[in-house]
Amino acid sequence: PVPTGPDATPAASGFVSVAAGYTRPPVIEAIVDIQVDGFASEVTERLGSVLAGEDALRYPKRQDLYQTELQFQLGEAAAAPVSVSTAMGYQYQHPGRHQIVQIRKNGFAFMQQRPYPAEGWASWAVDARRLWQRYLDVLQPSTITRVGVRYVNQILMPAHDFRIED
Numbered sequence: 001p002v003p004t005g006p007d008a009t010p011a012a013s014g015f016v017s018v019a020a021g022y023t024r025p026p027v028i029e030a031i032v033d034i035q036v037d038g039f040a041s042e043v044t045e046r047l048g049s050v051l052a053g054e055d056a057l058r059y060p061k062r063q064d065l066y067q068t069e070l071q072f073q074l075g076e077a078a079a080a081p082v083s084v085s086t087a088m089g090y091q092y093q094h095p096g097r098h099q100i101v102q103i104r105k106n107g108f109a110f111m112q113q114r115p116y117p118a119e120g121w122a123s124w125a126v127d128a129r130r131l132w133q134r135y136l137d138v139l140q141p142s143t144i145t146r147v148g149v150r151y152v153n154q155i156l157m158p159a160h161d162f163r164i165e166d
Contacts, residue, residue: 023118025120027151027152028113028153028154029112029114029151029152030111031148032111032149033146033149034107034109034132034144034147035144036143036144038143039142044087046139047103047104047139049138051103058094059093061093062090062092063091064090064091065088066086068083069086088104088106090103098114
């Protein structure tokens, strides 16, 4: 279960807390991506019910997510390219907090976009953990196949008079 109330800190939620160190972090986007497999039943119809109640109000902007495969052959006897699109899930956006949540057949992702909070990880890890727990409760995957955390940074440097020592 996900902790709530005064104990709802990133450390209490199972995520590691990292002290904030920058007043203007260079982070453009921070991404937690968890890929899963092994559902007991078809999950397509349940994907839309992962964000419900108050969370559906917090993340009202919804987009469909698709995976597209393109098959083609090279050479003189090549057949025409074949394209197949498969519905994979939904992406939800929080309008004021610059957060995106992806609920997919093959996993869950939480993204904190620019401006990255000066408080760092602690300001959004509790939300990510709560929504991940909701994903687990509703879809019940049996296996986690991959966990990834990525930070995309932008460090602005002067165009001239730049020295590596700087």
